[in-house]
Amino acid sequence: MGLTNQSTGAGVLESELKIERISPNDKVIALAGNPNVGKSTVFNSLTGLNQHTGNWPGKTVTNAQGSYIHKDRNFILVDIPGTYSLMANSVEEEVARDFVCFGNPDATIIVTDATCLERNLNLVLQTLEITKNLIVCVNLLDEAKRKKIHINLKELSNRLGVPVVGTNARSSKGLKELMDAVYDITSNKIQINPMRFNYDDLIEEAIKIVEPNLVKILTEVHRNTLLNEASIDLFSKNVIIDTQRIRWISLKLIDGDKTLLKAMEKYLGFDLMENQNLLIYIENARRFLSKNGVDHDQLRDRIVSCIVKLAEEISRDTVTFHNEKYNSMDRKIDSVLTSKIFGIPIMIGLLGVIFWLTITGANYPSEIIATLLFGIERHLTDFFIWAETPQWVCDLLVMGIYRTLVWVVSVMLPPMAIFFPLFTFLEDLGYLPRVAFNLDSFFKRACAHGKQALTMCMGFGCNAAGIVGCRIIDSPRERLIAIITNNFVPCNGRFPTLIAIITIFFAGMVPGTLKSIVSTLALLIVIILGVVMTFLISNILSKTILKGLPSSFTLELPPYRKPQIGRIIIRSIFDRTLFVLGRAIAVAAPAGLIIWIMANVHVGALSLLDHCAVFLQPFAHLAGLDGYILMAFILSFPANEIVIPIIIMSYMATGNILELDSLNELRDLLLSHGWTWLTAVCVMLFSLMHFPCGTTCWTIKKETQSLKWTIISFLIPTITGIVICFITASVVRLLGLV
Amino acid sequence: MEIIIPLNNLPLGKKAKVCELKSSGIMRRRMLDLGLILDTEVEALQKSPSGDPTAYNIRGAVIALRSEEAGNILVRAN
Numbered sequence: 001m002g003l004t005n006q007s008t009g010a011g012v013l014e015s016e017l018k019i020e021r022i023s024p025n026d027k028v029i030a031l032a033g034n035p036n037v038g039k040s041t042v043f044n045s046l047t048g049l050n051q052h053t054g055n056w057p058g059k060t061v062t063n064a065q066g067s068y069i070h071k072d073r074n075f076i077l078v079d080i081p082g083t084y085s086l087m088a089n090s091v092e093e094e095v096a097r098d099f100v101c102f103g104n105p106d107a108t109i110i111v112t113d114a115t116c117l118e119r120n121l122n123l124v125l126q127t128l129e130i131t132k133n134l135i136v137c138v139n140l141l142d143e144a145k146r147k148k149i150h151i152n153l154k155e156l157s158n159r160l161g162v163p164v165v166g167t168n169a170r171s172s173k174g175l176k177e178l179m180d181a182v183y184d185i186t187s188n189k190i191q192i193n194p195m196r197f198n199y200d201d202l203i204e205e206a207i208k209i210v211e212p213n214l215v216k217i218l219t220e221v222h223r224n225t226l227l228n229e230a231s232i233d234l235f236s237k238n239v240i241i242d243t244q245r246i247r248w249i250s251l252k253l254i255d256g257d258k259t260l261l262k263a264m265e266k267y268l269g270f271d272l273m274e275n276q277n278l279l280i281y282i283e284n285a286r287r288f289l290s291k292n293g294v295d296h297d298q299l300r301d302r303i304v305s306c307i308v309k310l311a312e313e314i315s316r317d318t319v320t321f322h323n324e325k326y327n328s329m330d331r332k333i334d335s336v337l338t339s340k341i342f343g344i345p346i347m348i349g350l351l352g353v354i355f356w357l358t359i360t361g362a363n364y365p366s367e368i369i370a371t372l373l374f375g376i377e378r379h380l381t382d383f384f385i386w387a388e389t390p391q392w393v394c395d396l397l398v399m400g401i402y403r404t405l406v407w408v409v410s411v412m413l414p415p416m417a418i419f420f421p422l423f424t425f426l427e428d429l430g431y432l433p434r435v436a437f438n439l440d441s442f443f444k445r446a447c448a449h450g451k452q453a454l455t456m457c458m459g460f461g462c463n464a465a466g467i468v469g470c471r472i473i474d475s476p477r478e479r480l481i482a483i484i485t486n487n488f489v490p491c492n493g494r495f496p497t498l499i500a501i502i503t504i505f506f507a508g509m510v511p512g513t514l515k516s517i518v519s520t521l522a523l524l525i526v527i528i529l530g531v532v533m534t535f536l537i538s539n540i541l542s543k544t545i546l547k548g549l550p551s552s553f554t555l556e557l558p559p560y561r562k563p564q565i566g567r568i569i570i571r572s573i574f575d576r577t578l579f580v581l582g583r584a585i586a587v588a589a590p591a592g593l594i595i596w597i598m599a600n601v602h603v604g605a606l607s608l609l610d611h612c613a614v615f616l617q618p619f620a621h622l623a624g625l626d627g628y629i630l631m632a633f634i635l636s637f638p639a640n641e642i643v644i645p646i647i648i649m650s651y652m653a654t655g656n657i658l659e660l661d662s663l664n665e666l667r668d669l670l671l672s673h674g675w676t677w678l679t680a681v682c683v684m685l686f687s688l689m690h691f692p693c694g695t696t697c698w699t700i701k702k703e704t705q706s707l708k709w710t711i712i713s714f715l716i717p718t719i720t721g722i723v724i725c726f727i728t729a730s731v732v733r734l735l736g737l738v
Numbered sequence: 739m740e741i742i743i744p745l746n747n748l749p750l751g752k753k754a755k756v757c758e759l760k761s762s763g764i765m766r767r768r769m770l771d772l773g774l775i776l777d778t779e780v781e782a783l784q785k786s787p788s789g790d791p792t793a794y795n796i797r798g799a800v801i802a803l804r805s806e807e808a809g810n811i812l813v814r815a816n
Contacts, residue, residue: 085771089764116798119773297762304770311773312797330800334784334793343787437802441788444804450791552765554772555802557793 026067026074027186030100032127033111034120035082036558038139041169042111043079046179070179073187078105084119086126087304088259090474097260100130101245102267106186107133109178114144114151114166115326115559118315124160125197125307129248132194134162135181142168143561147326149319156318161195170564196244199306202292203251203299209285210250210278217278218246221270253278254285255299330559334434343438348524350431354422355527356520359499362414370410377402400596401589407645408588411496413581419495421572423460428563432457436555446535447542447550449478452485456534459489463692464699466491471703475551480709481538483700487692487717488530488537493584493640497687498526500644504667505680530688537716545712587639595635595646609650623722624682624729626674633686638694643687678738682725689721743815745780746792746808753781754813761810769811773797780813 021028033039047066064079080099081092088094100108108131112120117138124136138151157164163181167174184190198204252260253272265271272278289299336342377398384394426432436453443450451472459466466486473479490498502522507515542548598609606614613627620630632646648666651673670679691714692700701710732738748754756778759766773796774780781795791802 087767087771089767089771119797119799122771122773297766300767301759301770301775304767305775308770308773308775308778327795327800331783334800338784338786338793340785340787340789437786437791437793440786440791440802440804444790450802450804550804550806552761552768552804552807554768554807555791557800557802559800 021076023074026076027106027182028076028078028103029182029186030103030105030108031077031079031111032096032100032108032123033082033137033139034084034113034116034123036556037082037111037113037120038169039079039082039111042109042137042139042167042175042178043077045169045172045175047077068179070183073183075179075182075186078103083123085123086130088257091471092474094259094263097130098263098267100127102263105131105133107135107182109135109137109182111137111139114138114140115147115149117151117319118311121311121314122307125310128160128162128194130245132162132192132244133185134160134192134194135178135185136160136162136164137174137178138164138166139169141166141173142171143559148322149326150322152318152320156314159195159314159318161193163190163192170567194244197306197310199251200302202289202294203302203306206254206285206289207247207250209288210254210281211247213278213281214250214253215246217272217275251303253282254289255303256296327559333560334557337431337434338437347435347438348528350426351527352520352524354419354426355523356516357422358415358419359503359519359523360516361418362499365414365417366410369413370406373406373410377406395600396593396596401592404588404592404595404642404645404649405585407648408584408641409581411500411644412492412584412641413577415496415499416492416577416581417573419492420461420577421568424568424572425563425565427457428561428568430558430560433555433557437557440555442535443538444550446481446539447478447548448481448535448538449473449475449551450553450555452478452482452534452538455482455486456489456531459486459491461492463487463489463491463696467696467699467703473553475553477546477548478551480704481541481546483704483709484541484713484716485534485537487696487713488534488689490527490530490688491640491693493693494643494687496641497643498523498684500666501680501684502526504670505675505677508667526684526688529685533689533720537720541716584639584641588642588645591635591638591642592645595649599649599652613650622729623686623725624678624732625686625725626679628673629679629683629686633690636693637691640687640693676738678729678732682729685725685728686721689717689724691715691718740814740816742812744809745782745794745803745811745813746805748780748782748813748815750782750785750792752815753779754815755779756811757814758812759810760812761807765807765810769807772799772801774811780811 031039031043043064043066046068048068065076066079067074067076069075078099080096083090083093083096086093086097086100088097099105108127110120110124110127112124124134127134136156138153138156141151144151151166153164153166163185165174165178165181167178169175185192199207249260249264261271261273289295294302337346380398380402381394384398432454435457436450439453440450443452452470454472455466455469457466458469463486466489467483470479470482470486473482499519502519503515506522507519510518595609598612599607601608603611609628609631613631615627616630617627620627623630628650629647632643632650635646636642648669651669691697697710697714700713701707704710704713742757743754745754745756756774756776759769759774761769778797782792783795783800784793786792786802791804792808793800793802794808
C-alpha cells in the first residue's frame with residue numbers, strides 16, 4: 001500500500017536522485033541490503049523520516065534520502081532499492097549498483113537479516129568488490145534470538161575485514177553503535193582491511209589479461225579526454241582507478257555486462273567500447289576461457305558459485321543454529337494461510353473483516369465530525385455577516401468551499417483512520433506476499449506477473465503509489481499490464497463513495513444489526529469484481545496489444561513478523577491518514593470553488609453545470625447514470641474523493657451542499673432526483689472502472705515515459721466502465737426490474 | 739537409490755540437491771542469485787491453493803517458483 005508523502009503523490013513524482021551536500025563536510029551514506037531485511041526501518045530510525053516500511057520484498061522502489069547528525073557531522077543517508085545481488089539483473093539492481101559504484105558515497109551500509117545471513121552475505125561480498133568503505137549491519141537480532149540463531153559478529157567482522165554492527169532497528173537497539181561505526185569509517189578513524197577473494201584459476205587468468213590494460217586505458221582517458229564534472233570528481237577521488245574496482249570492472253567486461261558499459265558511459269561520459277585495444281584484450285580473455293571450456297553461461301555460473309560458496313563458508317563459521325527447526329511455526333501458519341481449501345477463503349475473509357470494522361467503526365466518528373464542522377459553519381457565516389462581506393463572497397466561501405471540505409473530511413477521515421492501520425497490520429505481519437502466492441495462478445493464466453498482486457495491494461491505498469510500485473516487475477510487458485489495470489483496484493479516494501452509496505441504498509433495506517454485514521458483503525463484491533476485471537483485462541491485453549508469454553519470476557515469502565502495533569497506529573494516523581486527507585483537502589477546496597461557480601453562474605434559465613449535465617444526459621442515461629453524475633466524475637478528475645460532494649451540490653437548486661446531517665437526508669435527496677438502485681449500482685461500477693485521477697495519470701506518464709500508454713491507461717478503464725454500466729443498465733431495464 | 743528429477747516433481751516435504759540448471763540468460767542468473775548452484779539443497783515446502791507455484795526452502799529463504807521455472811532445475815533426490 002505504501003501510503004506516505006513518499007508515495008502518495010508528492011513523493012512519487014520526484015524520483016530522480018540528486019544528492020546535495022549542504023556543507024562540504026557532509027557525508028553521503030548509501031543504505032543497501034536485500035529486500036525485506038528492515039532497511040527502511042533502519043532508515044527511518046536514523047533519519048526520523050517516515051519512509052513506509054512493510055514486510056514484503058521490494059518496498060523501496062526509488063532512492064529515498066534523509067539525513068541525521070551524529071557528533072559534529074551531518075550524514076545524508078540514501079536508501080537504495082533492496083536487491084539480492086549487484087549483477088544488474090533488474091532495474092533495481094542496476095540502480096543499486098550504479099549508486100554504490102558511481103554515486104560515490106563516502107560509505108555504504110549493508111543491512112542484513114540475522115535470520116538469513118548466508119543469503120545476505122552474497123550481496124555483502126559483491127559490494128566488497130566495488131567499495132571498501134563498507135559497514136555491515138546485522139539487523140533483526142531479536143528475531144534471530146527468538147529462533148535461537150546465534151551470530152558471532154566479531155568473527156564475521158574479522159572475516160570480512162569491515163565493521164559489523166548488530167542491530168534491532170525496530171527497538172532502536174544498536175543504532176548508536178552503527179552511527180559510531182559510520183562516523184569512524186568516514187573520518188578514517190579506523191583502519192579497515194576489507195577481505196579480498198579470488199575466483200578460480202581460469203577466471204583469475206582471464207582477469208589478468210584485461211586488468212593491466214584497463215588501468216592504462218582509463219589513465220589515458222583521464223589525461224586526454226574532456227571529462228564532465230562528475231567524472232572528474234570520481235577520478236580525482238580514485239574511485240575509478242582503484243585496484244579492486246578495476247579488477248571487478250575487468251571481470252564484468254569479460255562477462256559482457258552491457259548495463260555496466262551503459263552506466264559508465266552515462267556517469268563518466270565516455271564509451272569504453274570505442275577503444276579498439278580494449279576490445280581486443282577482452283576478446284583474448286574470452287577466447288582463453290572458451291579454449292578451456294568455459295562459455296558465457298558457465299563463466300557466470302563460476303563467478304556466482306565462487307561467491308555463494310564463500311558466503312556459505314563464512315556463514316558456517318559465524319552462524320550457529322541452536323534449533324534446526326527454527327522456521328517450523330512459519331511453515332505451520334503458511335500451511336493454513338495458503339492451503340488449498342482455506343487459502344483463498346481466508347484471504348477474502350480477512351478483507352471482509354477489515355471492511356466490516358471500517359464500515360461499522362466509521363459511522364459514529366463521521367457523524368460527530370460532521371456535527372462539529374457544520375457547527376463551526378454557523379460561526380463562519382456570523383463572522384462574514386459581522387465583517388460585512390458581500391453575500392456572494394460569503395456564499396462562495398461557506399457554501400462552496402467550506403461545505404465541500406466538511407464533506408470530504410467527515411466522510412473520508414474515519415474510514416481511512418480505521419482502514420489504514422488494519423491493512424498496515426496485515427502488511428507488517430508479512431501477509432501480502434502470501435496474497436501474491438495465492439493469486440499467482442490467476443495472473444499466470446492472464447499471462448501477467450505474479451507480483452502484480454502486490455502492486456494491486458498498493459493501489460488500495462493510492463493508485464499513483466501502486467503505479468510506482470509496478471517497478472518491482474521487471475518485464476516491461478507485464479509491468480505495463482500492471483500499470484494499465486491498477487485502476488481497477490479502488491483507492492482510498494473511492495472507498496468513501498462506495499461505502500456511502502452502499503450504506504444508503506443497500507444496507508438501508510435490512511434491519512439494524514445486519515446492516516453492516518450487508519454493507520461489507522456489498523463492498524467485498526465490488527472489490528472482487530475489480531480483481532476479476534483486472535484478470536480479465538490483463539488477459540485481453542496479453543492476447544492483443546501486449547502480446548506475450550508470462551516471464552519468469554521468483555517470489556520470496558518472508559518470515560512472519562510480529563507487527564509493531566504502536567508504530568502502526570502512530571504512522572497510520574499521523575503520516576498516512578493526515579497526509580492523504582491534506583491532499584484531498586488541497587484538491588477539494590479549489591474544486592468546491594469551481595463547482596460553486598458553475599452551479600451559480602446562469603446562462604439563460606440554467607446554470608453552467610445544468611448546461612453541461614443536459615448535454616451529457618442522453619449518453620449518461622444509457623450507462624444507467626444521469627448527466628450530473630457523469631459531470632461529477634469528470635469534475636473530480638483531480639481527486640476521486642469529491643464525486644459525491646459534487647453530485648450533492650449539483651442536485652441542490654441553490655447550488656451548494658446541504659447540511660446533510662444524516663445519510664437519510666442524502667438518500668431522500670438522491671431519490672428525489674430519480675435515483676434507483678440501478679443508478680446506485682451503476683455509480684459504484686463507474687466509480688470502480690473509470691479514468692485514473694490526475695495524479696495517477698501524471699505518474700503513469702512519468703513511469704512509462706510514453707503519452708501513448710498514458711492515454712491507453714486512461715481509456716481502457718473508462719471504456720470498460722462505460723460498457724459494463726451500459727450492459728447492466730440495458731439488461732435491468734429490458735427485464736423491467738426498475 | 740538416487741534419481742534425477744525436475745524440481746517441480748519433488749514431493750512436498752522432501753529435500754534434494756541441485757544437479758543442473760537448464761535455463762539460460764536472465765532466468766539462469768536469477769536462479770544463481772538465489773544461491774541455486776550445484777549441490778545446493780532445496781526442500782519443497784508448500785503449494786499455492788491452485789497447485790502452482792510452489793514454495794521452496796533455498797538456503798534458509800522461502801522462495802516461490804512457478805512450475806515452468808522449477809521444471810528447469812534438475813535435482814538429485816533419494
